Amino acid sequence: MRRGRRAQVVKLSKKEREALEALVRQSTAAQRDVVRAKIALMADEGLTTAAIAASLGLSLPSVSKWRSRVASQGMAGLREVQRPGRPRRIADAQRLQLLALACEPAEGLGRATPTLNELCERAVQRGVVPHISRSHLQRILQAGDVRPHRVRQWLHSPDPQFREKVNAICELYRQQPLGSVVLSIDEKTGIQAIERKHADRAPQPGRARRREFEYIRHGTQALTAALDVHSGRVLGRCTDRRTQDDLVAFMEEVACAYPQGTVHVIWDNLNTHRAQAVWADFNSRHGERFVFHFTPLHASWVNQIELLFGIYSRRVLRHASHTSTQHLRQRTEAFIAQRNVSPKPFKWTFAGFELQTGEPRRFTRHAHTPRPSKRR
Incomplete structure (x- = not known):
């Protein structure tokens, strides 16, 4: 055997x-x-x-x-050993030069990024490689995880007290002061009451809903709203315009809704919010109960009311057809009333920026502080 x-x-x-x-x-x-x-x-x-x-x-x-x-x-x-095959025609140093070529700043003529064909021509003109195809360059960019055609926008805040303001607002979000209320207030302007000129065609299997392009404008509305950060309750008011008088009238409604205790107001740096003479007179009429906190410049994400406006846009305005401004106002008021049936606050998890010492900010929750529920 x-x-x-x-x-x-x-x-x-x-x-x-x-x-x-x-x-x-x-x-x-x-x-x-x-x-x-x-x-x-x-x-x-x-x-x-x-x-x-x-x-x-x-x-x-x-x-x-x-x-x-x-x-x-x-x-x-x-370990896997290197397998035999044709050696690379483009060396590692040349590949790095191609990646750097693709990451060069934008052109002065308004072009954001060149095409792959233009990158191939530049690589040959500058002597990086004698010849390279469009597909070969694309594979090199993919292997280097470089996507020069993609652009993500960002907005820098020039506010020198950016961190201090954000930390103060986040502390109000995460810890409700005893005997006080925290309101996030802002205006959503230019809400168009658009009516579709022709009715939509219902969706069918294999075909999406079809909508006629033409529409009729019936005017605009401005929504001013206040979100109670810790309870989720919403106060809203629709007006034809957004003026200082409209905002003061809305704040009088806020004062009636919260007749006692300190009211912390968080809003942005709009000119109607910054009128010190107007708000000093308003605050004196209400016993100096209102404390105004301004978000940093270009930092609307700190204002929680923007989250509510996003939900409002998706549920009320998107794909909607409003026959008049009154129709738009009715639907807006119905949305706010529905939110207040069982209000839920947003779960704010950002605690703020680190202190100058490098230690992270820590918040201790008190017994009187309500715990925010999950985002609705």
């Missing part, structure tokens, strides 16, 4: 075995690395090549190959 070649003996050190066992337990490890680690561990336990192949569902030559590598090289034998 003919016998096969004797399997090589695998002896792993304690450290190597622990490393391979940790690799097998990793849920994010590559499957090929996990299989090779199992082969090495089972061979170290004394199992035959046939038994390992049957247990892992592999072929005998495959198990024998990795068993021999582990026996001769240890854990280093499990």
Whole structure:
């Protein structure tokens, strides 16, 4: 009876075995690395090549190959060696130059990013490569995770007290002062009452809803709203315009809704919000109960009312057809009334920026502070 070649003996050190066992337990490890680690561990336990192949569902030559590598090289034998093939035509230094070429600043003629064909021409003109195709350059950019055609906008705040203002507002969001209320107030202007000139066509299987392009404008409305940050209650008022008198009239409604205690008002730096003479007179009529907090410049994300305006736009304005400004106002008031049936505050998780010492801000919740529920 003919016998096969004797399997090589695998002896792993304690450290190597622990490393391979940790690799097998990793849920994010590559499957090929996990299989090779199992082969090495089972061979170290004394199992035959046939038994390992049957247990892992592999072929005998495959198990024998990795068993021999582990026996001769240890854990280093499990690594993938470089396979033979045509050498790279574009060296690593040239690839880096191509990535830098794609990341160059925008042109002065208004062009944001060049096309791939233009990048290929520039690379040849500057002597980076003698020749390169469009697809080859695209693969190099993808391998370098460079997407020069994509642009993300951002807006810098020039406010020198940016961190201090944000931290103060976040502290009001996360800890309600005892005996006080925190209101986030702002205006949403230019809300168009648009009526579709022709009725929509209902969606069908395989076809989306169809809408006629033409529409009729019936005017605009301005929504001024106040969000009680800790209860979720909303006060709203629609007007034809947004003037200082309209805002003062709305604030009188706020004062009637909250007749006692300190009222912390958070809003942006609009000119109607900054009129010190107007609000000094208003505050004196109400016993100096109102404390105004202004968000930093270009930081509307700090104002929670913007979250409510986003929900309002999606649920009331998107794909809607309003026959008049009165119709738009009725739907807006119905939206606010529905929110107040079971109001829920937003879950504000941002605690603010780190202090100058580098220590993160920490907030201790008091017994009187209501815990915000999940975002609705």
